[in-house]
Amino acid sequence: MQETATDRRGAKPPWIRVKIGHDQTFQDTRTRLRAHGLHTVCEEAACPNLGRCWSHGRATIMILGDRCTRGCRFCNVDKQQVLPPDPSEPQRVAEAVNETGLKEVVITSVTRDDLPDGGAALWAATIRAVHAAVPNILVEVLVPDFDGKPRDIATVIHERPAVFGHNLETVPRLYPQARPQANYARSLSVLRQASEAGLITKTSLMLGLGETFDEIAQALQDARTAGCRIFYAGQYLQPSPRHLPVARFLEPSEFEKVKALAYDAGFGFVASAPLVRSSYHEDGQSAFVKKCRA
Secondary structure, three states, X not given: OOOOOOOOOOXXXXXXXXXXXXXHHHHHHXXXXXXXXXXXXXXXXXXXXXXXXXXXXXXXXXXXXXXOOOOOOOOOOEOOOOOOOOOOHHHHHHHHHHHHOOOEEEEXXXXXXXXXXXXXXXXXXXXXXXXXXXXXXXXXXXXXXXXXXXXXXXXXXXXXXXXEEOOOEOOHHHHHHHOOOOOHHHHHHHHHXXXXXXXXXXXXXXXXXXXXXXXXXXXXXHHXXXXXXXXXXXXXXXXXXXXXXXXXXXXXXXXXXXXXXXXXXXOOEEEEOOOOOOOOOOHHHHHHHHHHHO
């Protein structure tokens, strides 16, 4: 019998609750990002790990502004009239990263369907600037789909980030409700192109939107067939009443089941827990990436 998600909406379970850190490192991280006029997905997407990551001096920098041209019904990033890209942004990102002294950084962006190249040129310039400012830094990118255009995807691939991430987000059946302007096959093609170019690729799913375990298993197999080697899964949390409701909160043991499914599918590294997010810093991933790149 196929497993389905039972309705368990209401108060968040105890394993979802987090404490927001406000120690000195948290304040220093915020001050540094503000000084360079940078946006973070930590804030824009209302990430539950903001306090933990910022208190460890980690943040996922979001380029190409804080306004998105798409209206995914799970995402807290604003869909408003977008502003022109800032040509100084790559250098500002590089300066901020250099000041942190980090050996690893995650960069993501909003989707910019208004731009002819989807923002690929600025993406490439940002990776290039960070590599120049901090030699040997491990750059992880979490990119949009660039409307599936191979030339624009190749522009980012050319800069050789250590990890190339693009999120499937959910199972194909739920795309019309959750990602009406996205396309499951197109997202797989982005991962496939980066994988075939020799990059370590990564994807993630939000769970709790109504997917079944059979559908999760199929998405895992699809991602592996596309060459994906790193997989993350976390609990979807409704950012506001205007967003998609949570169909249910998965038990921690169910995330362990998903982890087992992912390893069985052939992924090299997996993080699966309620508060895991695609840009979340997981210690084991760094070791896996360095081993693959050795």
